[in-house]
Amino acid sequence: MQFARGPVVAPPDPSTPRGAAPSTAAVLRTTRLFAGLDDAAIDELGRQARLRAFRRGETVFLAGEPGDCLYAVVSGLVKLFVTSARGDELVLATAGPGDAFGELSLIDEGGRSASAEAVESSSLVVVDRTSFIDLIHQRPELVERLLVTLGGLVRRITDQAGDLVFLDLHGRVAKLLLHLVAHQAGGARTDVDIPFSQSDLARMVGASRQTVNQILRSFQAAGYIDLKGRSLKILRVDSLQQRAAD
Structure with missing residues (x-):
């Protein structure tokens, strides 16, 4: 299990015929x-x-x-x-x-x-x-x-x-976004489609949806991320990493 993991397709088993449901x-x-x-x-x-x-x-x-x-x-x-x-x-x-x-x-x-x-x-x-x-x-x-x-x-x-206990909400959201990208894109990209609603994200960091929405907007205004719907692109990895360490 991962802290936050997207729908990555498992490697096919060679014994499974092409097009067949896996056993x-x-x-x-x-x-x-x-x-x-x-x-x-x-x-x-x-x-x-x-x-x-x-x-x-x-x-x-x-x-x-x-x-x-x-x-x-x-x-x-x-x-x-x-x-x-x-x-x-x-x-x-x-x-x-x-x-x-x-x-x-x-x-x-x-x-x-x-x-x-x-x-x-x-x-x-x-x-x-x-x-x-x-x-x-x-x-x-x-x-x-x-x-x-x-x-x-x-x-x-x-x-x-x-x-x-030790991170404020901005730090927890920053760390979560970095986790989402790392686990879903395998570290190869900085853009992912998030399979979670903002309510789900809020439950991952112990906050309300409204608060998480405000934090995401502040990150976007600061140029850290580009968020459109559930499509997330991290523009400033270093800034988010610094925020997650504060």
């Missing part, structure tokens, strides 16, 4: 959590997994619900978030093709620690707990991949917590 095994093979596992293990897990489609805005799961499966993203984008008693929402991470999410509940058998919702129409591979735990017993090397994945999640949430 569950083909998707798992391109998922970072399962990288390096042998074909026999992936094929067996793929036979036990299933595909599910979610519409834009549809809930994948809610915080507190029993966690009996993990998800691998075939296409689309999913956000993971927590909600306060007042209904305020904070986006913790997003998951796109190549990402898996929901694995934490499979390990501690607790309820979901966050909610998940499709930001856009999404197709997900669902792997149930029994199949996943069986695979861990058969392929202990998966534990290392799982630890790396969970470690990355802890680092991102720690980083986000630090930002909420």
Whole structure:
């Protein structure tokens, strides 16, 4: 998972015929959590997994619900978030093709620690707990991949917590914009189409939509960015980097 990730298409599996929908095994093979596992293990897990489609805005799961499966993203984008008693929402991470999410509940058998919702129409591979735990017993090397994945999640949430405390809103928005460009364009470009509304961006930095709109307008007036609808172009990377470090 990434702090903010756009719909990047996963590499095609050579066993999938051109024009055909990818099999569950083909998707798992391109998922970072399962990288390096042998074909026999992936094929067996793929036979036990299933595909599910979610519409834009549809809930994948809610915080507190029993966690009996993990998800691998075939296409689309999913956000993971927590909600306060007042209904305020904070986006913790997003998951796109190549990402898996929901694995934490499979390990501690607790309820979901966050909610998940499709930001856009999404197709997900669902792997149930029994199949996943069986695979861990058969392929202990998966534990290392799982630890790396969970470690990355802890680092991102720690980083986000630090930002909420130590960066002002302008700094948090600047850092978010740099993340969006880095993850969606792979660092090769400074222009992207943002798959999020300004309300979504606000939930990622712990602010209101109106405040984020004002900050974006101020960045545009200062010549840092060019924002038209959901098309974002960063004009002054150095200025945003400086603002994100303040």
